[in-house]
Amino acid sequence: MTVELKRVVFEPEALNYPLGRKLYQRFHEERVEVLMTPSHNRVTCIPGKTARESFLEAKRTLVVGVRRSRDFQTCKPSAHYQLPLVTSCPAMCEYCYLFTHFGRKPYQRIYVNIAEILALARDYINRRDPEVTYFEASATSDPLPVEKYTGSLAAAIEFMARQPLGRLRVATKFTDVDGLLNLDHRGHTRFRFSINAENIIKRFEHGTPPLGQRLAAAAQMAGGGYLTGFIIAPIFYLEGWQQQYRHLFQVIARQPLLAESNDLTLELITHRFTKRAKTSIETLFPNTKLPLDEEERTFRYGQFGYGKYVYPAEVRTAIEAFFKEMVATYLPRAKVEYFI
Numbered sequence: 001m002t003v004e005l006k007r008v009v010f011e012p013e014a015l016n017y018p019l020g021r022k023l024y025q026r027f028h029e030e031r032v033e034v035l036m037t038p039s040h041n042r043v044t045c046i047p048g049k050t051a052r053e054s055f056l057e058a059k060r061t062l063v064v065g066v067r068r069s070r071d072f073q074t075c076k077p078s079a080h081y082q083l084p085l086v087t088s089c090p091a092m093c094e095y096c097y098l099f100t101h102f103g104r105k106p107y108q109r110i111y112v113n114i115a116e117i118l119a120l121a122r123d124y125i126n127r128r129d130p131e132v133t134y135f136e137a138s139a140t141s142d143p144l145p146v147e148k149y150t151g152s153l154a155a156a157i158e159f160m161a162r163q164p165l166g167r168l169r170v171a172t173k174f175t176d177v178d179g180l181l182n183l184d185h186r187g188h189t190r191f192r193f194s195i196n197a198e199n200i201i202k203r204f205e206h207g208t209p210p211l212g213q214r215l216a217a218a219a220q221m222a223g224g225g226y227l228t229g230f231i232i233a234p235i236f237y238l239e240g241w242q243q244q245y246r247h248l249f250q251v252i253a254r255q256p257l258l259a260e261s262n263d264l265t266l267e268l269i270t271h272r273f274t275k276r277a278k279t280s281i282e283t284l285f286p287n288t289k290l291p292l293d294e295e296e297r298t299f300r301y302g303q304f305g306y307g308k309y310v311y312p313a314e315v316r317t318a319i320e321a322f323f324k325e326m327v328a329t330y331l332p333r334a335k336v337e338y339f340i
Helices: 012-016 018-029 051-058 098-102 114-128 152-161 198-204 211-223 241-253 275-284 313-330
Strands: 007-010 033-036 061-065 079-082 108-111 133-136 166-172 189-195 227-235 265-270 298-301 307-310 335-339
Touching: 007 012, 007 018, 012 018, 012 061, 018 033, 018 061, 051 275, 079 114, 114 133, 114 152, 114 166, 152 166, 152 189, 189 211, 189 265, 198 241, 211 227, 211 241, 227 241, 227 313, 241 313, 265 313, 275 307, 313 335
Parallel strands: 007 033, 007 061, 061 108, 079 133, 133 166, 166 189, 189 227, 227 265, 265 335
Antiparallel strands: 298 307
């Protein structure tokens, strides 16, 4: 399922860049509604009488702007810095933390000054010389669904290929990777696919490709010489969880290009939520079946200073032990980068 693009909103300055002008002409030709806004940070033309209506309309809205900040945010534990090519995502995963990060109108935003952003990345690389600097392209976004408009991911991959001390990390739930397969990446980009048990994907990850398609795309990228990996997140402690996640590992193990790789990485993240996120989720998805009972969780402060409800220590220990067993049994060559 793909969310159909309904409107595109341009910041006037975006039209000073070749990509901005190209997209402006393209969307007019495709008869997509084109609107203007003074700033890509303040978009007021998205309709909706309720929070849910506004949310759904935002998911069908693309904003084209210019990134002016010269600062990149840090990005632990995935990388040293975020690489801000895109923000938000067209998917509608019920548990997504971006609901609170972007508010109730999480429109997708793309930047047209890609060359300037990559030049800033070079500055960050030079500051850390002689150490290798890692950039995360998916900290607050999934860049793959809008790649057909921007080409920014391809540009970043080829840029990092030319940087002896630069590396790129990309995460996605989407599968349209054909345009990236033949790029000169030189092994400097790791492409990770965010996956989960099939039942979790069907229940909570609306507007995303099924597991089989994601694994097929991962195998394509591995076949193209990319470093690959999986983010299994969020891991849920629900009835039948062991059987469901065992099946997930069994399905991955049937992909030889992945299971037999000596460079496959795994990032394992248990489910957690904030009080604010719970309120947003229950507003946007009033019939949600997500486990959001605070009494069953432990409250803990995170790295950014705000509190989260996480699984109790005994539950996290059980999940971690089980996943260690699954990795050892089905993907013994894989490296677990972290478990949180």
